[in-house]
Amino acid sequence: MKLPTLSTLNVRNKRVLIRLDLNTEIIKGKAQFSARMKAHLITLKELKKKKAKTIILAHQSRPGKPDFTSLKQHAKLLKVKFVPDILGKKAVSAITSLKPGQVLLLENIRSIKDEFNQSLKNNDLINILAPLFDIYLNDAFSVSHRSQTSVTGFPQVLKSGIGRVLESELKHLQKIKVKNALFILGGAKPKENIDILKKNKNVITTGIFGQLCTIAKGHNLGAQNKFLKDKVKEFVPKLKPLVKNIQTPIDFAVRVEGNKRKEIPLEDFPSKYEIFDIGKKTQALCIKKIKQAKYIFMKGVAGYCEDLKFCQGTHAIFKAITKSKAFSLVGGGHTTDAIQKLKINKSRFGYISLSGGALDEYIAGKKLPGIEALKKK
Template sequence: MFRLTDFNFHNKTVFLRVDLNSPVENGRITSDARFKAILPTVKHLVEDGGKVVIGTHQSRPYKGGYITTEQHAEILSELLGQEVEYVEDIFGKLARDRIRSLKPGEVLMLENLRFSAEEVFYKPMEDCEKTFFVRKLAPLIDYVVNDAFATAHRSQPSLVGFARLKPMVMGHLMEREINALSRAYESDEKPRVYVLGGAKVDDSLRVAENVLRKEKADMILTGGLVGHVFTLAKGFNLGDANLEFMEKKGLLELVDWAERILDEFYPYVRTPVDFAIDKDGERVEVDLLSDEKWLFDRYPILDIGSRTIEKYREILMKAKIIVANGPMGVFEREEFAVGTVGIFRAISESEAFSVVGGGHSIASIYRYNITGISHVSTGGGAMLSFFTGEKLPVLEAFRVSYEMFKKK
């Protein structure tokens, strides 16, 4: 795959695809974490004298946070220390004229790519290549640099459509992500521990199945709704209140799948031994085997309990490789962040090479100032897809582009 150091970008027009999709409250972006993550790539291109055209998406139609990229340009301007001009267009005449007039070292931010209907659908590379977006912009571009790891599991025009038309190059963030995830996945160091939490239960089941079957993991620790599903699969009752919630979320239909994983790999999947419930606004811990478990009928489980945290901690402190995705509970409420913070602190204190990803995981790491994790991934869904063993469309596009242009 091509790297930034393979090319001289002086006086060349570069389409830089990034993922600056950020949390928005009351119309304002509330985190600059993803902006800081792509800064090394933007600086590299600017210092090389490239004419930089940035494309990003923000949210999706009819969802919260679906705003223009005007703020994105302002935030990036401040961090970069030079103007990033916002153009209220994607591939129309206004955008094309502005791209043509760019001077070396200038940076342009296109409008939210998902304002274009073509960018909302997932299509094969060949279809993406035929879109208006790609056909209109390709003649103006010399190189495509992709630093949008968080969307590497998607096949959309801006992500894969240029691969056979222009050299497609990994940005610094993309390269760092792939190196870290590959190191964790391919490592022979043992024990290798995967911590699967959060609400993306089907993705987590795919990860569990893949890494156990391919002998990439020695132990899986579960929490959040993933832990709930595996706990039910082991034959424990989580009570009426929690079963009702899981049924509404469509999670009960995943219990059979979790059971099949346990049948094949039972000793290697650990589930919580106690949980924290919200009893009238207070954190109350209930052991799964105690007489108090009737409380699960009335009160929602919002975190793992202290005994589980301690048991998981012992395993994590002996690990050589740790991969973690998703929180252990509802970390947004301080009294139910105990599990998530406890597990991530254990990971940070372990001597293992550790990779942690997922939007909620990252938010809790920053919120509780947890340091010492080897690699914090910018992509939750992309990271999970990587560890399921699936081919990621953007990584395939890099390979295709490399094969097409390496001799040139």
């Protein structure tokens, strides 16, 4: 089903409520300008050019987290108006007085309890905000796996469509043939990879995820087992029935005295040193598999890329993918950060996704509530 886009919707002089993902890193109290923000500006500029009255809903972190903050700084980064309110008189006044071509950002949507309320009848976000708007747009694929009012509620009561970021994500995701793809799964978030592992066998594992899969195969990594003890306890029992036919690392790079890199084959473990990267033999296995692939999905780095000597595995995989003729889809925050840090030519990848959890669920074949809500409308 084709979803309405800015090419088919008439937004001129209309009040448009748009859900963006402005969640970003907060460093020393300062919100950082992100790749997502840069992408969302494309949608906002088009709405501005088409003389829409644009009001943004977005979040920063979640209640209880240290980076759960106001969106005042985010508004400055986007160069749009801001009101520190969502449901009160200040917000309503700012919304109703907005002129064509102007853009307004409301306060952090997750500061409102009704964002997490599944009911539409007793929901102030729906009851107060929805009557003020003509159109709702979802431009945040990265939060479309959430069943939250700003994602799934408004499409049920307003004429709805998608922004350019979400449109681009869906277009490129449809290019990857999941059944024929090579999956390169790394990083430090096992939970997000397990659903993919359940449905696919052509998998290479790297990073902390690869280490956990190696432990699940019965290997003792020594110091790394202790370092990962909480993750081992939580995830290894879930991984044991899934890892038999997948490729796990056959050597690792550890950090020894003097902050030096040393590579150790799997058969020489357990080791007293903690693991920071995959070794050259594992890199060679990855490169061989990449050369044979028609479709590649990569998520998560292979090593500790904050230190370039332990980013060699990630670099080798990136280089192989960029030389490949396969369509490649790369995702995950640390992965995209590594591409930038290593100065890899982004145009050599098929598509670099801005999403994390939503991307995993889509690739695993799950239906995303935010997308389903738009289809139903």
